[in-house]
Amino acid sequence: MLYDVVIVGAGSMGMAAGYYLSKAGKKVLLLDAFNPPHEEGSHHGDTRIIRFAYGEGTSYVPFVKRAGELWQALERLVDERLFLQTGVVNIGEPTSSSIQNVKASAQLYDLALDCYSAEEAMNKWPGLALPANLVACFEPTAGVLRVEACIQAYKKLALAAGATLQTNDKVLAIQAGDIVHIQTANTAYQAKQLIVTAGAWATELLATMNITIPVTPTRKTFAWFEADEQLYRDAVFPAYGIELADSFYYGFPSIDGVGLKLGRHDGGEAVDPNEPLRPFDDEDREDLQQFIQQFMPQHGALKYGKTCKYSMTPDEDFIIDFLPNHCNIVIAAGFSGHGFKFSSAVGEVLSELLLDGTSKQDLTPFKLSRFR
Ligand SMILES: Cc1cc2nc3c(=O)[nH]c(=O)nc-3n(C[C@H](O)[C@H](O)[C@H](O)COP(=O)(O)OP(=O)(O)OC[C@H]3O[C@@H](n4cnc5c(N)ncnc54)[C@H](O)[C@@H]3O)c2cc1C
Numbered sequence: 001m002l003y004d005v006v007i008v009g010a011g012s013m014g015m016a017a018g019y020y021l022s023k024a025g026k027k028v029l030l031l032d033a034f035n036p037p038h039e040e041g042s043h044h045g046d047t048r049i050i051r052f053a054y055g056e057g058t059s060y061v062p063f064v065k066r067a068g069e070l071w072q073a074l075e076r077l078v079d080e081r082l083f084l085q086t087g088v089v090n091i092g093e094p095t096s097s098s099i100q101n102v103k104a105s106a107q108l109y110d111l112a113l114d115c116y117s118a119e120e121a122m123n124k125w126p127g128l129a130l131p132a133n134l135v136a137c138f139e140p141t142a143g144v145l146r147v148e149a150c151i152q153a154y155k156k157l158a159l160a161a162g163a164t165l166q167t168n169d170k171v172l173a174i175q176a177g178d179i180v181h182i183q184t185a186n187t188a189y190q191a192k193q194l195i196v197t198a199g200a201w202a203t204e205l206l207a208t209m210n211i212t213i214p215v216t217p218t219r220k221t222f223a224w225f226e227a228d229e230q231l232y233r234d235a236v237f238p239a240y241g242i243e244l245a246d247s248f249y250y251g252f253p254s255i256d257g258v259g260l261k262l263g264r265h266d267g268g269e270a271v272d273p274n275e276p277l278r279p280f281d282d283e284d285r286e287d288l289q290q291f292i293q294q295f296m297p298q299h300g301a302l303k304y305g306k307t308c309k310y311s312m313t314p315d316e317d318f319i320i321d322f323l324p325n326h327c328n329i330v331i332a333a334g335f336s337g338h339g340f341k342f343s344s345a346v347g348e349v350l351s352e353l354l355l356d357g358t359s360k361q362d363l364t365p366f367k368l369s370r371f372r
Pocket of ligand 1: 013014031036199200220309310311335338341
C-alpha cells in the first residue's frame with residue numbers, strides 16, 4: 001500500500017512526528033519492531049529530566065523552549081499531567097563546561113536560575129552532601145516528564161488523527177527512490193516520504209541503504225533507592241545533574257513514594273542493539289551506590305536497577321537532517337542520552353521538514369555533513 005509518509009520507529013521521536021503529520025492531513029504509517037512504549041529501546045524508566053538553561057550549549061535553548069510549549073499543549077490535549085515542575089539543580093565546579101553553559105543559557109534567554117555555594121545548597125536541600133568546591137545552579141521552572149505517558153499521549157492523538165500504527169513488525173530493508181520501498185518481515189510498504197527514527201537501531205537500518213552514520217548504541221544503567229521521604233520527596237527535593245571531574249550522574253526525587261532514581265550519564269559499553277543487554281549487575285550497583293553514598297547519604301537500600309540504550313554520536317549532538325541525495329527521506333537519530341525532552345519539538349520539526357522542506361528551528365548543529 002502507498003502512504004504519504006512512513007515512519008520507521010514509533011518511539012519518542014517517531015510517535016510525535018506521526019501525530020503532527022497526521023494532524024496535517026497526511027496518510028501516515030508508523031512501523032515499530034515492538035509495541036511502544038516498551039522496554040527494548042531508550043524510552044522506559046518512568047521519568048526524563050527537562051531543563052531549559054542548557055548545559056550542553058546555548059544553541060539548544062530555543063529548541064527546548066519550543067519543546068516545553070508543546071509539552072504543555074500536549075497536556076491540555078489529553079487532559080493529563082505529563083510534566084512535574086520539580087525544579088532541576090545543576091551541580092559542578094564553577095569552571096566546568098556544563099555550569100558555564102547553564103549560566104550562559106540563562107543569561108542569554110532570560111531564564112530563572114538561582115546559583116548557590118555548596119553550603120547554601122546543603123542548607124536548602126538537607127538531603128544533599130556536597131564538597132565545598134562545587135556550586136549548584138537551580139532552575140525552578142524545569143522538571144520531569146513522564147516518559148511512557150508522553151509517548152502514550154502522542155500515540156492516542158496520532159491514531160485519533162488517522163495514523164496507522166503497525167507494531168511488532170521490524171523493518172529489515174529500505175530502498176530509496178521517488179517512491180520509497182520498505183520491507184518488513186511480513187509486508188512490503190511504499191511511501192512518498194520516509195522518516196527514520198529508529199533510535200539505537202538507526203545505524204543498522206541505514207546500512208541497508210549503504211548509508212553510514214556515526215551512532216553507537218550504548219548500554220546504560222539506572223536504579224531506584226529507598227528514600228527518606230521527608231528529605232527526598234519531589235515537593236522538597238529537585239531533579240539533578242552532577243558533573244564531577246571524571247563522571248556525570250543525574251537523578252530524580254522520590255515521586256509518588258517510589259524512591260530516589262539515579263543514573264550515570266557518561267561512559268557505558270557499545271552494544272549490538274539486537275542482543276539482550278547484560279542485566280544490571282554488581283559493578284553497576286557499586287558505581288551508583290558509591291555516588292549516592294557520598295552525595296545523598298541519607299538514602300536507603302537499593303530497590304532495583306534496570307538497563308537501557310543510549311544512541312551516541314561522537315560530539316553528543318543530535319542528527320536531524322535529510323539524507324544526502326534524498327529529499328524525501330529524513331533521519332532523526334543519535335540523541336546521545338539527552339533527547340527525550342526535545343521529542344515534542346523534534347516531532348514538529350520532522351513534520352515541517354516533510355511538509356515545507358525546511359523548519360522554523362535552526363537545525364544547522366544537527367546536520368549529518370558535520371561528520372565528513
Ligand atoms: C536511562 C536513560 C535516561 C535518560 N534520561 C534522559 C533525560 O533525563 N532527559 C532527556 O531529555 N533524555 C534522556 N534520555 C534520552 C532519551 O530517552 C532518548 O534520547 C530518546 O528516548 C531517544 O528517542 P528515539 O526516538 O531516538 O528512540 P526510541 O524512543 O528508543 O525509539 C526508537 C524506536 O524505533 C523502533 N525501531 C528500531 N529499529 C526498528 C526497525 N528496524 N523497524 C521498526 N522499528 C524499529 C524501536 O522499537 C523504538 O520503538 C535518557 C535515556 C536513557 C536510556
